[in-house]
Amino acid sequence: MASNVILGSSSTNPYVTTFRISQNSSDFTPFVLYPASNNTVWIVTIKQGNIVGNVAEPSKAQIVNFTIGAGGKPIVTPVITLVEAIPSDIVYDHNLTRVWFLENNSLAYYKSTTPGNMTVELTFTGGSPQYMTIDNKERIWITLLGTNQIVEYDPIGKTLVNSYSAPVANASLQGVTTGPDGTIWFAETTAKRIGHIIPCLTGSCNVTDYGPPPSIEITFPIQLAVDRGGVVWFTDHGRGQFGSFNPSTGEWRVFGIGYCSESYNPDCPVGLPNALSLDSNGMIWFSEHFAGRVAKYDPAAGSLTEYLVPTTTIPYIWWMRPGPGNLVWFTAFGLGDVGYVNASLPVPIAISAGVETVKVEQGATQDIIASITDQSGGPVYLGVSTNGHDAPFGSPPLLYGSAIPRGIEPPPNTITAAFRVSAAWTADLGERYVTLTAYNANVAVNAFVTVNVTRTSVPYVTLGFASSIGVGSFALYVFSQPKNSQKDQDRRKEATKTDQR
Numbered sequence: 001m002a003s004n005v006i007l008g009s010s011s012t013n014p015y016v017t018t019f020r021i022s023q024n025s026s027d028f029t030p031f032v033l034y035p036a037s038n039n040t041v042w043i044v045t046i047k048q049g050n051i052v053g054n055v056a057e058p059s060k061a062q063i064v065n066f067t068i069g070a071g072g073k074p075i076v077t078p079v080i081t082l083v084e085a086i087p088s089d090i091v092y093d094h095n096l097t098r099v100w101f102l103e104n105n106s107l108a109y110y111k112s113t114t115p116g117n118m119t120v121e122l123t124f125t126g127g128s129p130q131y132m133t134i135d136n137k138e139r140i141w142i143t144l145l146g147t148n149q150i151v152e153y154d155p156i157g158k159t160l161v162n163s164y165s166a167p168v169a170n171a172s173l174q175g176v177t178t179g180p181d182g183t184i185w186f187a188e189t190t191a192k193r194i195g196h197i198i199p200c201l202t203g204s205c206n207v208t209d210y211g212p213p214p215s216i217e218i219t220f221p222i223q224l225a226v227d228r229g230g231v232v233w234f235t236d237h238g239r240g241q242f243g244s245f246n247p248s249t250g251e252w253r254v255f256g257i258g259y260c261s262e263s264y265n266p267d268c269p270v271g272l273p274n275a276l277s278l279d280s281n282g283m284i285w286f287s288e289h290f291a292g293r294v295a296k297y298d299p300a301a302g303s304l305t306e307y308l309v310p311t312t313t314i315p316y317i318w319w320m321r322p323g324p325g326n327l328v329w330f331t332a333f334g335l336g337d338v339g340y341v342n343a344s345l346p347v348p349i350a351i352s353a354g355v356e357t358v359k360v361e362q363g364a365t366q367d368i369i370a371s372i373t374d375q376s377g378g379p380v381y382l383g384v385s386t387n388g389h390d391a392p393f394g395s396p397p398l399l400y401g402s403a404i405p406r407g408i409e410p411p412p413n414t415i416t417a418a419f420r421v422s423a424a425w426t427a428d429l430g431e432r433y434v435t436l437t438a439y440n441a442n443v444a445v446n447a448f449v450t451v452n453v454t455r456t457s458v459p460y461v462t463l464g465f466a467s468s469i470g471v472g473s474f475a476l477y478v479f480s481q482p483k484n485s486q487k488d489q490d491r492r493k494e495a496t497k498t499d500q501r
Contacts, residue, residue, distance in 0.1 A: 001027075002300040004154075008441070011351060012116070012309070012311070012441045013109045013308060013310045013315070013441075014345065014442065015307050015341055015342055015345050015347075015442060015443060016294075016307055016308070016310065016339055016340070016342075016442075017308055017339055017340055017342070018109055018310065018332065018335070018337040018338070018339030019068075019072075019334060019337060019338055019339060020046075020310065020335075020337055020338075021043070021045065021064070021066070021072055021336055021337060021338055022123070022336025025154060026047075027046045027047070028045035028046060028060070028061070028062050028064075029045060029046055029333045029336055030043050030044075030045050030064075030218050030331040030332070030333055030336070030337065030338045031043075031044050031045060031061075031086065031087070031318060031319065031331060031333055032087070032088065032089055032090050032318070032319040033044045033050060033090065033319055033321065033329055033330075033331055033333065033338060033449065034090045034091050034092045034099075034273075034321060035092075035321060035322070035323025035324065035329050036094075036112075036323075037323070037325075037329060037409055037460075038323065038324040038325030039067055039068040039322055039325075039371070040065065040067045040068075041066050041323065041329050041338065042063065042064070042065060042066075042092050042099045042329070043063070043064040043065075043072070043090075043338060044061055044062075044064075044086075044087045044090050044101060044154045045061065045062045045064050045074075046059060046060070046061045046082075046086050046087070046109050047059060047060045047061070049193065051081075052196055053194045055170060056270065058081050058082055058083060059086060059304035060079045060081055060082060061080040061082055061086060061087050061103060062079055062081070062425040063075055063080075063090070063099060063101065063110055063118070064195070065112075066338060071274040073337075074383070077183075078405070078449070079117070079221070080103055080104070080126045080369065082103065082104060083104050084104045084105045084128065085103075085104070085105075085128060085425070086100055086103075086268055087101045087102055087421070088129070088130050088131060088324070089102050089130070089132050089273065090102075090132045090449045091103065091132060091140075092112075092135070093134060093138075095138060096111075096138070096156075096225055097111060098110070098111050098112070098113050098155075099111075099112055100132065100134075100140065102129040102130070102132060102142070104123075104128070105118045105123055105124050105125060105127055105129065105146075106121070106122065106123040106124070106127065106129075106144075107120075107121045107122045107123075107124075107129065107132070107140065107142065108120045108155065108444040109121055109155075110135065110478050114139075115206075118479070119147055121155065121158075122153060122155075122160065122441065124142075124144055124146075124151070125147075125331070126146045126147065127144040127146045127147050127149075127151075127250075128144060128145040128146035128147075129142045129143070129173075130142075130143045130173060130174050130354065131143050131147075131174060131176050131223075132143050132176050132297070132461075133176050133177050133178050133184075134178075135178045135182060135199075136152075136178070136182055137182075138152055138154070138155065138156055139152050139153065139161065139199075140152075140153045140154075140155060140199060141153075141176050141178070141184055141349070143173035143175070143186055143187075143391070144173065145172060145173055145174075145197050145363075147384060148165060148166050148169065148170060148171055148173060149164060149165055149166065149173075150163070150164045150166070150176060150184065150195075150197060151163045151164075151187055152164075152199065152363055153181065154422055155491065160432075161201075162199070162200075162201070162205065164193055164197050164205060164207050164209070165207070166186075166188055166190075166191075167193075167195060167207060167209045168188050168207065168209065168232055170190065171188035171189065171190060171191040171193070171195075172188070172190040172191070172422065173186060173188060173189070173195075174188040174189045174221075174222045174223065175187040175221075175222055175223035175224050175234075175276075175342070176224075177225050177226060178226070179226035179230060179232075180226065180230065180236070181226055181230070182315060183198050183199065184194060184196070184197040185224055185226055186197065186224075187190045187195075187221045187222055187224055187282075187495050188209055188221075189220055189221055189237075189486070190220075190361075191209070191211075192211060192212075192218050192219065192220075192221065193209045193210060193211040193221075193237065194209060194211075194221060194224065194232055194245055195207065195210075196208050196209065196210070196247070197346040198327060199221070201265045208290060210245060210247070212245075212252040212254075213252060213336035215278070215428075216253075216254055217235045217236030217254075217389040218234075218238075218239075218241075218254060218380040218386075218388075219236060219239050219388065220230065220236055220237040220238025221234045221235070221236055221237075222234075222235055222236075222237040222274060222284070223235050223237075223274060223275050223276040224276060225277055225278045225284070226278075227278060227282060227284070227299065227457070228282055230247060230248060230279035230298070231244050231245070231246045231247075232246075232247065233274065233276060233278075233284050233297075233342060235273055235274055235276045235286050236254065236273065236388065237272050237273060238380070238388070239267070239271070239272075239289070239388025239389075239392075239393075240256055240257045240270065240271025240272065240273070240288075240385070240388055240393075241254050241255060241256050241257065241271070241273070241387045241388045242254070242255055242257065242273050242276070242286055242295075242297070244299075245254060250255065250460055251266055253433070254387050254388075254432075254433070255297075255383065255387065255388050255433050255448055255467060256287055256385045256387040256388070256390075256433065256434070256435045256437055257271050257273060257291065257293075257295065257304070257306070257435070257446075258304055258306050258385060258437040258439070258444045258445075258446040259382075259383025259385040259435065259439070259444070259446075260291045260306075260382060260385075260444075261381070261383070261439070262497065263292075264292070264308060264311075265291065265292045265311065265314055265315070266314070267290040267291065267292070268290070268291050268292070269393065270290040270291070270393055271280040271288055271289075271291045272289040272290040272291070273286050273288050273289070273295070274286070274287045274289045274290065274317075274318060274319070274320075275287045275318070275319045275320045275321065276467055277318075277320070277321050277322055277324070279322035279328070279343070280322070282295065282299070282300075283296050283299075283343075284296070284298075284299060284323075285297075285298040285321075285322050285328050286320060287317045287318060287319060287320035287330055288306065288317060289318055290314070290315060290316070291306075291316055291317075291440055292308070292309055292311060292314060292316065292317050292332070292334075293307060293308055293309065293317065294307045294317060294320055294328060294330050294341050295305040295307070296311065296341075296343065300445075302448060303351075303445065303446065303448075304445070304446040304448070305436070305443065305444070305445050305446070306439075306443065306445075306446070307338065307442070307443055308349075308441070308442055308443065309330075309332055309335075309337075309443070311332075311334075311335060312430075313333045313334060313335065315332040315334045315337075316332060316333050316334030316335075316421050317330050317331070318331050318332075318333055318373070319331040320427070322420060323340070323345075326342065326343045327340040327342060327343070328340055328341040328343055328501065344359050345390045347443055347445060348374060348375035349372070349374050349376060349380060349412065349438050349439070349440065349443065349445045350372070350373040350438075350445060351372050351373075351436060351437075351438045351446065351447045352371045352434055352447055352451075353370040353419075353447040353449045354369075355366055357431065357450040357451070357452050358421070358428040358434075358449055358450065358451050358452070359451075359454055360399075360422070360423045360451055360452070360453055360454070361423065361427075361453075361454050361455065361456040361457060362423050362424070362425050362426075362427055362453060362454070362455060362456045363423065363424070363425040363456050364423060364456060365420055365421065365422040365423075365452075366420075366421055366422075367418045367419065367420055367421075368401075368418065368419045368420075368421055368434070368436065368449055369416060369417075369418055369419075370416070370417055370418075370419060370436055370447060371414050371415070371416055371417075371418075372414070372415050372417055372438050373413065373414045374417070374438075374440075376440060377401070377434050378440055378441070379440060379441075380439070380440055381438070381439055381440070382405065382419065382436075382437055382438055382439075383402075383436075383437040383439065383475075384400070384401030384402060384419055384420075384421060384434065384435065384436060384437070385434075385435045385437065386398075386399045386400065386401075386432070386433075386435065387432055387433065388459070389428070389432075390432065391429070396424065396430065396450045397428060398423070398424045398427040398452065399421065399422070399423050399427050399434065399448050400422055400424075400450065400455065401419055401422065401434065402420060403417070403418075403419050403420065407413040410488070418458065419436050421451060422435055423451075423453045425456075427453045428453065429454060429455065430453060431450050431451065431452045431453075431454050431475040432450070432451060432453075432454065433448045433449065433450060433451070433491060434448070434449050434450075434451045435447075435448055436448075436449060
């Protein structure tokens with residue numbers, strides 16, 4: 001990497017600003033980051049090893065300081081040679097002015113106020129450290145994949161305070177976070193559970209974990225955060241969904257991410273939410289790795305907003321973290337970019353579908369009426385998505401829907417539209433959320449509707465038909481379709497949709 005990378009923005013989305021870090025495929029690529037201020041972020045950039053002359057070269061990494069207007073500057077010399085694993089996490093500690101990162105089975109840091117080389121603080125032989133968090137006592141908590149433990153380290157006293165074994169063997173420990181009460185939560189990924197530690201000074205601390213009921217299916221919980229009310233939020237990286245667990249009530253919920261058009265990104269339907277954090281306003285932010293979007297969930301309003309990253313190829317939004325100034329930073333290693341979402345800008349689209357539960361019989365179809373408001377003056381499209389269980393990738397869906405808007409210039413007022421949701425004969429009975437999406441070339445807004453699948457009262461076969469709903473100069477044409485018909489919609493929209501790449 002050069003000492004300075006591109007200084008300006010390469011973005012065309014008014015909500016999203018991006019900066020080029022990798023100039024070509026042989027450069028170091030941005031992987032994870034941590035905002036230090038409203039214009040500076042610390043970035044781990046990586047470069048995969050190659051075979052040169054029948055000799056395997058190891059992977060490498062750099063720690064880069066990127067400042068808006070000044071570009072990026074590698075600050076660790078020489079380049080870190082990776083023997084064990086790529087640096088999977090980075091945290092800037094404002095109190096100690098240290099940039100902490102995990103590499104080569106070690107916890108290391110760079111002191112930003114004293115330029116120089118990195119310092120290896122602690123090594124976990126065979127530990128394979130994954131992610132870390134800093135609690136209100138300046139203790140660093142780290143998940144160790146190799147030993148199935150969570151360790152608590154005091155960098156001020158240079159003491160390994162304690163280590164805690166996960167309740168489930170070989171749980172594939174990943175994300176870790178601190179709750180408002182000072183307790184620690186962590187993801188047991190392959191166990192499909194969420195763990196909880198009440199810190200203590202003995203070796204017999206209270207370590208418990210929780211799993212969802214049979215009606216809630218999660219496949220790969222990876223990152224998590226705890227809101228002010230103590231609710232634990234998590235991303236399910238195995239499917240296109242995110243969810244929450246309330247320890248006080250025992251309630252689990254999962255939500256499918258918003259509909260994502262394959263005309264934007266062919267990997268959109270896979271989704272794969274990954275990094276997750278809360279901002280200072282209590283909003284839940286997460287990255288959609290394959291979908292290539294940065295998402296914000298408002299738990300008070302129950303609404304999801306997703307920001308599309310301008311792209312000409314699959315962006316792969318791996319990491320995301322809110323920072324000062326209402327900027328939410330992310331890495332797009334598929335583009336070689338870092339960037340931010342300006343969360344201060346108002347979103348011109350809104351969607352509302354009420355709070356009543358909608359009953360859909362097995363093998364039948366039901367319309368869901370929604371109100372859509374658009375102030376952007378451009379085309380708005382509609383879509384439907386469900387959670388990972390009801391729409392398993394590569395298999396026939398159990399619950400699905402579709403909507404085809406043909407209006408291009410909606411008036412700046414509220415429009416009533418219908419979303420048609422169908423349940424397969426084999427759909428599981430019971431309640432779950434369905435996601436209704438309204439989107440343009442820059443942003444998608446989503447409403448969640450509770451759908452209760454019930455047994456059919458009379459055996460019958462529903463034939464497809466078409467209907468139209470017209471309001472003013474804007475018309476939506478909605479009809480029932482088989483499971484993958486939305487792909488055809490995306491292709492037909494190519495001719496009229498504003499170019500988002």
